[in-house]
Amino acid sequence: MSWREAFLQASMTSWQLELFPTLIAIVVGVVYIRGFIGIHRSQPARFPWWRAWSFILGIVVLLLAIFSPLDALGGFLLSAHMAQHFLLLMVVPPLLLMGAPANPMLWGLPATVRTDWLGPFLASPAVHRIGHVLVHPVTGWISMVTMTWLWHVPVLYELALVDPFWHQVEHGLFLGSAILFWFPVIQPWPSRSIWPRWTMIPYLLTADLQNTIFSAFFAFSPRVIYPIYEQVTPALGLDAMEDQALAAGLMWVPGSIIFVLPIAGVVRTLLRRSGPEGQRERWARAQARTSRAPVESIALPVLGAESAPREVVRTGRDRRRFDLLKLPLIGPMLASRRGRHGVRLLMLALAVLVVVDGFWGPRTSSMNLAGVLPWTLWRGIAVLLLLVGGNLLCMACPFTLPRTLAGRFLPRRLSFPRALRTKWFAVGLVVCWLWAYEVLALWDSPAGTAWVVIGYFVAAFLVDAFFRGASFCKYVCPIGQFHFVQSMVSPVEVAPRDASVCAECTTQECIRGSATVAGCGTDLFLPRKVGNLDCTFCLDCADACPRDNVGIKATSLGSGLTFPDWRSSLGRLSDRLDWSALLLVLVFGAFANATGMTAPILDWQDDLTAAWGFQTHAMAATVLLGFELLVLPALVAVALVLILPRTVAPAPVGMNHRGWLGRSALALVPLGVVMWVVHYQFHFVTSWAAIIPISHRALLDVSGGSLEGLLGTPSWSAACCAPVPPWLLEVEILLLNLGFVMSWAIAFAFARAALPGARTSRVLLGILPLGVVQFALLLWGIWIVLQPMQMRGTLLP
Amino acid sequence: MIHRGCTILALIMLLVRPAGADTGQLRDVVEGDGLRVLIFSSPAPLRAGEVEFAVVATDSENGAPLESFDLLLRVRRTSWDPGTPSWVIGGEPDPGNAFAHKAVFDIPEAGEWLFLVEVSSQGRMLEVPVEVAVGLPRPEWWQLLPLILLALPLGLLVVIRDHLGLRRRLGAGAVQGSAG
Ligand code: SF4
Ligand code: SF4
Numbered sequence: 018m019s020w021r022e023a024f025l026q027a028s029m030t031s032w033q034l035e036l037f038p039t040l041i042a043i044v045v046g047v048v049y050i051r052g053f054i055g056i057h058r059s060q061p062a063r064f065p066w067w068r069a070w071s072f073i074l075g076i077v078v079l080l081l082a083i084f085s086p087l088d089a090l091g092g093f094l095l096s097a098h099m100a101q102h103f104l105l106l107m108v109v110p111p112l113l114l115m116g117a118p119a120n121p122m123l124w125g126l127p128a129t130v131r132t133d134w135l136g137p138f139l140a141s142p143a144v145h146r147i148g149h150v151l152v153h154p155v156t157g158w159i160s161m162v163t164m165t166w167l168w169h170v171p172v173l174y175e176l177a178l179v180d181p182f183w184h185q186v187e188h189g190l191f192l193g194s195a196i197l198f199w200f201p202v203i204q205p206w207p208s209r210s211i212w213p214r215w216t217m218i219p220y221l222l223t224a225d226l227q228n229t230i231f232s233a234f235f236a237f238s239p240r241v242i243y244p245i246y247e248q249v250t251p252a253l254g255l256d257a258m259e260d261q262a263l264a265a266g267l268m269w270v271p272g273s274i275i276f277v278l279p280i281a282g283v284v285r286t287l288l289r290r291s292g293p294e295g296q297r298e299r300w301a302r303a304q305a306r307t308s309r310a311p312v313e314s315i316a317l318p319v320l321g322a323e324s325a326p327r328e329v330v331r332t333g334r335d336r337r338r339f340d341l342l343k344l345p346l347i348g349p350m351l352a353s354r355r356g357r358h359g360v361r362l363l364m365l366a367l368a369v370l371v372v373v374d375g376f377w378g379p380r381t382s383s384m385n386l387a388g389v390l391p392w393t394l395w396r397g398i399a400v401l402l403l404l405v406g407g408n409l410l411c412m413a414c415p416f417t418l419p420r421t422l423a424g425r426f427l428p429r430r431l432s433f434p435r436a437l438r439t440k441w442f443a444v445g446l447v448v449c450w451l452w453a454y455e456v457l458a459l460w461d462s463p464a465g466t467a468w469v470v471i472g473y474f475v476a477a478f479l480v481d482a483f484f485r486g487a488s489f490c491k492y493v494c495p496i497g498q499f500h501f502v503q504s505m506v507s508p509v510e511v512a513p514r515d516a517s518v519c520a521e522c523t524t525q526e527c528i529r530g531s532a533t534v535a536g537c538g539t540d541l542f543l544p545r546k547v548g549n550l551d552c553t554f555c556l557d558c559a560d561a562c563p564r565d566n567v568g569i570k571a572t573s574l575g576s577g578l579t580f581p582d583w584r585s586s587l588g589r590l591s592d593r594l595d596w597s598a599l600l601l602v603l604v605f606g607a608f609a610n611a612t613g614m615t616a617p618i619l620d621w622q623d624d625l626t627a628a629w630g631f632q633t634h635a636m637a638a639t640v641l642l643g644f645e646l647l648v649l650p651a652l653v654a655v656a657l658v659l660i661l662p663r664t665v666a667p668a669p670v671g672m673n674h675r676g677w678l679g680r681s682a683l684a685l686v687p688l689g690v691v692m693w694v695v696h697y698q699f700h701f702v703t704s705w706a707a708i709i710p711i712s713h714r715a716l717l718d719v720s721g722g723s724l725e726g727l728l729g730t731p732s733w734s735a736a737c738c739a740p741v742p743p744w745l746l747e748v749e750i751l752l753l754n755l756g757f758v759m760s761w762a763i764a765f766a767f768a769r770a771a772l773p774g775a776r777t778s779r780v781l782l783g784i785l786p787l788g789v790v791q792f793a794l795l796l797w798g799i800w801i802v803l804q805p806m807q808m809r810g811t812l813l814p
Numbered sequence: 815m816i817h818r819g820c821t822i823l824a825l826i827m828l829l830v831r832p833a834g835a836d837t838g839q840l841r842d843v844v845e846g847d848g849l850r851v852l853i854f855s856s857p858a859p860l861r862a863g864e865v866e867f868a869v870v871a872t873d874s875e876n877g878a879p880l881e882s883f884d885l886l887l888r889v890r891r892t893s894w895d896p897g898t899p900s901w902v903i904g905g906e907p908d909p910g911n912a913f914a915h916k917a918v919f920d921i922p923e924a925g926e927w928l929f930l931v932e933v934s935s936q937g938r939m940l941e942v943p944v945e946v947a948v949g950l951p952r953p954e955w956w957q958l959l960p961l962i963l964l965a966l967p968l969g970l971l972v973v974i975r976d977h978l979g980l981r982r983r984l985g986a987g988a989v990q991g992s993a994g
Contacts, residue, residue, distance in 0.1 A: 019878070022878075023873075023878035023879050023880075023881060024878065024879060026881065026912070027879040027881070027912040027913045028912070030912040031910060031911045031912045031913065032910065033909070033910025033911070089910065089911040089912070089913060089914075092911075093870075093913065134975065137975045137976075137978040137979045137982065138974075138975065138978065140978070140982060141978045141981075141982075143978075144978075179838060179839050179856070179858045180857070180858060181856075245840060248840060248843050248852075249840065249843070249852060251877070252843055252850050252852050252870070252872050252877060253872055253877045253879065254872070254873075254876045254877020254878065255877065746958070747958070747961060750958055750961045750962055750964075751961060751964070753965075754961070754962075754964045754965040754968065755968075757965045757968075757969070758965060758968040758969055758972060761965075761969045761972055762972045765972055765973065765976055766976075769976055769980075774980075774984060777973060777976060777977040777980060780976070781973055788969075792965070795965055799955070799962055803954055803955055803958075
């Protein structure tokens with residue numbers, strides 16, 4: 018192969034796609050386009066489509082600059098590295114800014130992020146002042162020129178070549194400073210120019226002058242500036258001096274063109290403004306200003322938790338709010354009773370497979386459907402679905418089929434005993450569930466798993482055969498409680514589409530039921546329902562509502578957690594000890610459950626078992642779980658209940674000590690949720706492939722081996738030794754951080770509601786004890802993910 | 815004049831530093847048996863734990879990058895007891911950089927280590943000894959520290975957001991100097 022062919026082949030195949038930057042680019046692009054479409058409809062003249070294309074092209078060029086062969090070649094050729102810098106400094110920023118991204122990006126974000134999170138910052142005079150300084154032409158000019166020169170000082174340049182971290186810092190600073198530089202030149206709408214437009218001419222000319230000096234320095238340097246290229250470039254059969262001259266030419270000629278081109282645009286604008294056309298434009302703009310309200314004003318409500326009304330009062334119809342039931346394909350399927358029954362029947366079939374394989378399949382759980390289907394696949398998918406789609410898992414639950422069956426043939430007239438109409442029974446079952454999972458190693462026992470499934474069907478049938486409504490789901494089912502709590506963080510809930518329709522509704526079929534459909538089995542009245550607690554997403558309310566007024570609607574993130582007041586069927590959540598206990602057990606349970614699979618804890622249990630002279634680690638695991646699930650939460654709860662009313666203030670609504678306990682428990686929920694997600698995702702990502710050989714084996718078993726000729730033998734390597742992907746740890750830590758921040762935000766909102774006019778520092782100090790608990794949980798979670806893990810669900814020991 | 819200016823600037827800027835490239839720190843450039851081999855290591859500086867050796871091989875005649883070659887790494891302590899076998903690690907093409915092959919090795923402890931880098935292609939073979947000083951390992955969390963501590967600035971943003979909201983509600987004068 019000739020040099021040219023070999024070089025081209027190596028260059029053209031050197032692409033390196035990285036997960037995080039690509040994901041970020043995709044998210045930014047989607048948010049921009051989402052916002053752009055809305056703005057383009059209302060202001061087509063100001064936002065023509067070429068702006069969107071420019072922005073998207075900017076993102077594509079950015080990805081090309083960092084992932085294309087330029088990046089690999091940059092290690093060998095200065096010219097390639099300069100081409101990369103050229104794209105980051107001179108091409109990407111103008112393209113992005115020509116997309117006028119501020120408004121499309123804002124309007125593309127979910128409303129809750131825009132108003133609740135960005136709103137206070139955008140409305141702040143201090144942020145305006147900082148923004149003003151940042152986009153000032155002096156800042157832009159100095160920052161880009163400084164960055165350009167600074168990062169080409171050999172020490173820093175070669176630091177970036179040696180260390181990927183510094184290489185990313187270098188690229189980030191190039192891009193950031195270049196955006197600041199090009200900002201006053203492009204002046205993206207709705208920003209206003211700080212200096213008169215004509216000043217952009219000397220602005221660009223002086224930048225071009227420094228670029229000329231910079232390029233000339235490389236072009237006329239008598240020696241190779243970066244010694245690395247002196248060694249590396251000749252190895253590729255090229256001359257380092259010639260390559261350096263080429264790099265200089267790249268910066269010089271195209272660079273100058275890009276600096277000078279906008280000058281022509283500025284001159285054209287100035288000429289047009291001074292002519293009669295410009296006068297007409299100015300007059301039209303003045304007219305528009307006096308006759309029209311500003312189009313782009315953003316509503317910026319600052320939501321404090323307890324600044325909400327004392328009872329949830331839904332008002333008006335928000336057509337823009339996302340409704341899962343309106344999605345094509347999936348919406349009609351979920352909205353239809355038959356569709357939902359179809360999903361439940363599918364889940365029932367899977368449950369039957371688990372039971373059959375659990376009893377009659379192999380004893381090794383990672384070779385058995387009962388080992389992998391529920392403990393690896395179902396749990397992994399469940400935590401994600403609960404997070405993004407609300408309690409869709411309960412909707413698909415096969416254990417509700419006995420209820421449907423019982424409803425057909427049995428009277429079901431009894432009310433669930435009043436004394437048991439709390440969460441205490443469920444709390445006990447959740448604790449037992451977590452204990453049995455760990456101590457009886459359910460995940461490692463196909464037969465045990467099969468018995469659990471059968472027991473579940475029997476219990477669900479017995480409870481729902483005699484008692485009205487969905488008593489099993491509401492008061493008994495530990496999995497249901499897990500779903501309710503996990504889906505509190507979800508951004509969707511079953512809610513009325515139009516609150517004004519409910520306000521005028523006198524029949525209230527959603528709770529009372531209609532002639533053909535029962536009302537809500539968990540006694541939730543839609544107009545007063547808040548969040549996903551106790552909602553099984555059964556959509557009986559949707560079937561019963563004669564006005565087609567029920568949807569699965571988007572809601573403000575975490576709004577179900579910060580609402581302190583009366584909720585339909587639940588009362589005031591923060592005052593209910595049973596709910597606080599359930600939340601705490603599920604939060605601490607998340608950490609306890611994951612801790613139990615870390616190598617140091619398993620070793621410690623082995624040592625303890627040996628020291629105590631037991632055969633199994635059951636006692637050691639019981640002691641540890643007892644501490645993590647009962648003692649530790651109780652200690653934390655008592656400490657917080659004693660401290661918070663003093664350090665913050667008495668709870669503003671409801672009972673004082675109980676109220677702070679409930680608020681603390683609610684403020685820990687996001688941390689618990691992410692810990693469950695992190696834990697189950699670890700198993701899912703490392704072991705999902707086990708289902709392939711297991712299904713294969715099950716098929717062979719069912720066929721009595723007759724399919725072996727066709728299918729071959731199962732490839733058990735897929736059930737073993739799956740490497741942990743390198744990105745997983747980073748994603749886990751990121752998720753834990755996000756959970757912490759959400760928890761902290763909720764805690765802070767509760768404290769602010771108790772101290773409405775107090776100084777921020779006072780609120781911060783007051784709520785610090787709860788913040789310390791949250792931070793400790795964050796560190797506990799990070800410690801867990803940094804430990805070697807037992808590879809449950811694989812053939813590894 | 816321009817020449818002189820550039821020379822002065824170059825002298826100011828040319829400070830002594832380790833040579834590097836995107837594949838890591840350049841360790842050696844060696845030529846022999848028709849091959850030219852560039853050896854890089856990362857991270858820089860080397861520490862006990864996972865290290866990566868990247869090797870670029872070109873034809874010493876014309877500098878054409880070799881499309882396929884074999885890379886073998888023999889690793890041992892410099893103070894080597896001949897009775898102790900070396901670790902042998904095979905290299906593989908770098909998926910993101912077609913010029914390079916790379917081999918990853920988990921250095922168990924700090925100290926002086928010898929890497930024998932063996933490159934062979936179509937009957938040609940070159941073995942390059944690379945002696946490296948390996949520093950003490952950093953715990954795994956050290957590298958992840960920026961990510962781990964991300965919660966702190968994000969938590970601070972929550973406080974600032976609340977503070978801004980308070981100012982909006984009460985008016986700037988009521989809470990002057992009360993930044994959290
Ligand atoms: S039946 Fe429909 S309209 Fe009436 S209260 Fe319930 S959800 Fe609203
Ligand atoms: S009927 Fe009740 S439990 Fe079922 S979706 Fe409606 S509100 Fe939720």
